[in-house]
Each structure stands twice: as C-alpha cells, then as structure tokens.
Amino acid sequence: MATRRLTRSRTDRKIAGVAGGLAEFFGMDATIVRVIWVLVVILPGGLGLIPYLILWIALPDADSSSASSAGAIAEERFARGEIDASELARIKEDLRR
Numbered sequence: 001m002a003t004r005r006l007t008r009s010r011t012d013r014k015i016a017g018v019a020g021g022l023a024e025f026f027g028m029d030a031t032i033v034r035v036i037w038v039l040v041v042i043l044p045g046g047l048g049l050i051p052y053l054i055l056w057i058a059l060p061d062a063d064s065s066s067a068s069s070a071g072a073i074a075e076e077r078f079a080r081g082e083i084d085a086s087e088l089a090r091i092k093e094d095l096r097r
Helices: 018-026 030-044 050-056 065-081 085-096
Strands: none
Touching: 018 050, 018 085, 030 050, 065 085
8 A cells, every 4th residue: 555645746736836735645626725825825914825835845846756656647648648548558567667
C-alpha cells in the first residue's frame, strides 16, 4: 500500500502548487482549495498568506520521476488523445522495469 505524502503539485499549479498538492492529498478539486485560500487571504486581513508561504517553503515538490506520477501523466496524455494505446502500454511497461 502506497503512503500518501503532502507535496506541492507539479502538474496542477497556478503559483507554487500548494493548493494543487493539498487538493490531491485530501481528494478534493483544486479549484475549491484555491477559492478557500483566496477567501482566507481576503476576509481576515491577509492571514491566509502566511500559511501559504510556509507551505510553499516547507512542502517538497512532488517527485515527477516516480513511476506513479509518470504513469498518471501518461494516462492523462492518453485521455487527452496526445498518445495512443500502444504508446501508453509501452510507457507502463518501461515503468515496471
């Protein structure tokens, strides 16, 4: 069983990937996390900016070279029609080695 790690997203980022990483970790839509961040920054006088900056510094970038990330990226490319089924199968076979 793979353990989940809280990391900054490398694929779903607008600024630093903090909201994308939180969304991936908690299984939420990144847009919801971003809206919450904006509300927390605007409403209580900018207090949400400090935790964002801390997370930006403290959270590691997601490892884009890991097999699970590469497999997920390949599947996303297949879903968008950028690669065909044989290319997806070849990538997955390469990742198993």
